[in-house]
Amino acid sequence: MVSTVIGAVPAAIPEPFLRAQSVPGKFFLMFFAIFFFALVFGLVLFLASLFKGKNGERVQGALFVGPAVVLLAIGLMYPAILTINQSLRGRSGEGGLTLSNYSAMFTQPELLLVLRNTALWVILVPILATSIGLIYAILIDRARGEAFAKALIFLPMAISMVGAGIIWKFVYQYKQTSRPQIGLLNAVLKLLGFETQQFLINAPLNTFMLIIVMVWIQAGFAMTVLSAAIKAIPDEIIEAAKLDGVQAFKMFRYITLPSIRAALVVVVTTIGIGTLKVFDIVRTMTGGQFDTSVVANEFYSQSFRFNAPGLGAALAVLLFILVIPIVTYNIIQMRKEA
Amino acid sequence: MSTLEPVAVPDKISPEMEQTAKPRRKKKTAAGDAARAISSPWASVAAIVIAVLWTIPTIGLLVTSFRDQRAINRSGWWTAFGDPGAFTLENYRQALAPGSSAGLGQYFINTVVITIPAVALPLFLASLAAYAFAWMPFPGRDALFVAVFALQIVPLQVALIPLLDIYVNKLGFGASYWSVWLSHTIFALPLAIFLIHNFMRELPAELMEAARVDGAGHVTIFFKILLPLLTPALAAFGIFQFLWVWNDLLVSLVFLGGTPDVAPITVRVAELSGSRGSAWYLLSAGAFISMIVPVAVFLALQRYFVRGLLAGGLKG
Numbered sequence: 001m002v003s004t005v006i007g008a009v010p011a012a013i014p015e016p017f018l019r020a021q022s023v024p025g026k027f028f029l030m031f032f033a034i035f036f037f038a039l040v041f042g043l044v045l046f047l048a049s050l051f052k053g054k055n056g057e058r059v060q061g062a063l064f065v066g067p068a069v070v071l072l073a074i075g076l077m078y079p080a081i082l083t084i085n086q087s088l089r090g091r092s093g094e095g096g097l098t099l100s101n102y103s104a105m106f107t108q109p110e111l112l113l114v115l116r117n118t119a120l121w122v123i124l125v126p127i128l129a130t131s132i133g134l135i136y137a138i139l140i141d142r143a144r145g146e147a148f149a150k151a152l153i154f155l156p157m158a159i160s161m162v163g164a165g166i167i168w169k170f171v172y173q174y175k176q177t178s179r180p181q182i183g184l185l186n187a188v189l190k191l192l193g194f195e196t197q198q199f200l201i202n203a204p205l206n207t208f209m210l211i212i213v214m215v216w217i218q219a220g221f222a223m224t225v226l227s228a229a230i231k232a233i234p235d236e237i238i239e240a241a242k243l244d245g246v247q248a249f250k251m252f253r254y255i256t257l258p259s260i261r262a263a264l265v266v267v268v269t270t271i272g273i274g275t276l277k278v279f280d281i282v283r284t285m286t287g288g289q290f291d292t293s294v295v296a297n298e299f300y301s302q303s304f305r306f307n308a309p310g311l312g313a314a315l316a317v318l319l320f321i322l323v324i325p326i327v328t329y330n331i332i333q334m335r336k337e338a
Numbered sequence: 339m340s341t342l343e344p345v346a347v348p349d350k351i352s353p354e355m356e357q358t359a360k361p362r363r364k365k366k367t368a369a370g371d372a373a374r375a376i377s378s379p380w381a382s383v384a385a386i387v388i389a390v391l392w393t394i395p396t397i398g399l400l401v402t403s404f405r406d407q408r409a410i411n412r413s414g415w416w417t418a419f420g421d422p423g424a425f426t427l428e429n430y431r432q433a434l435a436p437g438s439s440a441g442l443g444q445y446f447i448n449t450v451v452i453t454i455p456a457v458a459l460p461l462f463l464a465s466l467a468a469y470a471f472a473w474m475p476f477p478g479r480d481a482l483f484v485a486v487f488a489l490q491i492v493p494l495q496v497a498l499i500p501l502l503d504i505y506v507n508k509l510g511f512g513a514s515y516w517s518v519w520l521s522h523t524i525f526a527l528p529l530a531i532f533l534i535h536n537f538m539r540e541l542p543a544e545l546m547e548a549a550r551v552d553g554a555g556h557v558t559i560f561f562k563i564l565l566p567l568l569t570p571a572l573a574a575f576g577i578f579q580f581l582w583v584w585n586d587l588l589v590s591l592v593f594l595g596g597t598p599d600v601a602p603i604t605v606r607v608a609e610l611s612g613s614r615g616s617a618w619y620l621l622s623a624g625a626f627i628s629m630i631v632p633v634a635v636f637l638a639l640q641r642y643f644v645r646g647l648l649a650g651g652l653k654g
Contacts, residue, residue: 018514021599023447029515030451037459041466049557060556061476068467068527069482072489075524079500080492086499132388139385151640152389155396158636159629160585162604166611166625167399170618182414182618184398216392221647228648277493280587284608299495300588309499316495327491 041067080320086313093310101314111298117207118294121214121278122322126271128215130264133222137230138252150227154220161217165284168213172199203291210292213281218274222267229263230256262333269330273323295319403429403622410618429623440610440620442603442627449584449602449628452515456522456583461576463523464530465568469560471531472538473546483535489528497524498592505593513600517593522583530575533646537571538564574646577639584632603628 020026048063086093090100105111133153140149156164173183177196181187186196199209233256241255257264279296286292288301295315303312401415404425409418418424434443470476471483501521505511511520541564549559565572587604594600596609607624610617636643 018511018516019599023444026447026451030454033455033515033519034458037455037462041462045557049555052555057474057556058476061470061474061479064470064474064556065467065476065482068463068531069486071463071520071524072486072527074504075501075520076489076492076497076528079497079504082500083496136385136388139381139388143382143385149385149389151637153392154640154644155633155636156392158581158632159396160587160604160632162585162587162608162611163625163629166607166621167395169611170399170402170622171395173618180413182411184394184414184416187414187416216395219392224644224647228644277495280604280608283587284611287612296493296495300591303499304592313499316493316498319493320491320496323491323493 083313083316086310087317089310091308091310093313095310101311102318104311105314105318113291114293114295114298117292118276120207121211121275121294122272124208124211125214125218125275126268128211129218129271130222130226130267132215132219133224133267134226134264136219137223137227138256141227141230150220150223153223156217157220159217161278161280162284164213164217165281168209168216169200169285172209174198174201200286200292201290206286206290206292210281210285213285214275214278218271222271225263225267226260229260233259265333266330269326272326276319276322276326295322399622399625402618403626405429405619407619410622411616429619430627433620433623433627440606440624441598442606442624444598445601445603445606446627448598448600449604449631452518452522452590452600452602453580453583455515455519456526457576457579459519460523460526460530460579461572464527464575465534465565465572466560467527467531468534468538469556469564471535473543473559474556486528487532490532494521494525494589498588502592513594513597515600518590518600521589521593522579522586525589526579526582530579533575534568534571537568541567570642570645573639573642577635577643578646580635581632581643 016025017029017032020029044063044067048060051057051059087101088097088099089095090098091104105115136153140146143149159167170182171184172186173181174186174196175181175183177190181190181196185199189196197205200206237255237259238251241251246254277296278294279300282288282292282294282297283300288294288297293301295318299312299315299319301312302308302315398415401418402410404427405415405418406424406426407429409424432438433440434446435441436443467486471479471486501524502517505517505520509516511517545563546559549563554562584602585604586602587608590602590605591608594602594605596605603624607621607628610621610624
């Protein structure tokens, strides 16, 4: 039902409701949109309120979930099917059925490199971010100024990956060793008597330098979730262990770690999924050049820059395939815990 | 990484530390014991080292954004503190000025115009759907809910190009705000419905039943009883969605391109970073202009955000 409403609109959307150049025009557009969506919902709810009784309840249910389900069907399911189809039809995405895009991924050296980089990202980022987050959570637990200490590590989560990319690009900034350094990391190298490095250009070093940026962003997430899990361990268990004379490191190994296992799994997998889809960091910092591309970035390049939408679609499908086992594992773990 | 080392520090337990730390009535945790076992000074040093490593990069760029254009390229930002007169607002003025090469002001407004509906719309849609999934019996409800939940695994990359085709060729939106409003809404729905549904299921069923007995319909119950109770969950997800939309690059890049009419500030800053890689006076100011709102929102609403994160992290 909603689909017909939305479908009917655009032909009728006059230019002022579609685009605006002036500031008032843009805000007018925004308020118009909000008003328009409110109107549609008002209509749906009004219709829902007309139906009474047992059968009416079914209709009401359909009206309540309808808009969301229709949007998901048209905006996510249907496009996903189209993309899978396109991935099977050659580089241009328009030929006959073929697996050439998929075989290209596993044979062409440039694309193999992309796969290798992605594997590095997906293995290193969750492990490093989670370890650092866990260590930090433990170190500051019950310390003075805990909330402030947490905010410092957590803040990068609020920063866009574009912003994070620029922050770190500046840390990595290269100048010849003899010249005054403006990038912090090279300044430290120079101070220690080493040659300065082109961190973002020298492969394979550059991939690791990009991975550090993602670790920097994600550690706060890991720290927050793990810190909450640590605080949720029942006091009795800790007291009992103490009475038995269990010492601190054994306590960590045999009580803390097992107690937060579920949270650890969630954190590692969530960061893993986020890392698979990371695109902004690579694009902002190297543009995927100098052997740093990853699947999500290569998807964008192939689809929109190299005019190979079929190959791009295959890369998107690969992302999808890689996410499935991680999510499935997550759900199985959750079931076990429940 | 060097930050991993503190754990390897030998476990020198100082008994008086363990005992005297207790007069304060704080919650005991196993991890806190482990931390004290590393002996407090070492734990503090390690924590401070990590905190400094995490903060310095941002401070460096922040300081740079207030330095003179030529000074930025001549000396490191850490040398600037000696001369307080060297700081200026010129970079921000140049980055924001309408006619300047960056012109970030209008992109900033685009971001605001994109973000507000893209947060409000999925919140409302998802809470309606979540209500139906939680409290309204209709055939196929559970199967449909599982299907919606499962859609979380579809990476948005999979949907982008066909969606673009639908917007441009079937709906005629082209590169307009409508494309990103709808896309952000669609991509947010599976997680939003799931989280809000979980929250709703925890409310007592008697509440709904009592209202039904009093003759209230679903629409009334939804607005009068549930929405107010849902505020914490809605706030948590709303902040999530806000940060996600404000900071998004991919969705905007695909649907809006880089035109000043519609493109958000992230797209413009990324563009500047590519084409003017060493214009640090513009880049540093631009980065902070794009960050100021989400960071302010984050700092102000941190509590809700963390709560949402925990709901999402531990349940989802």
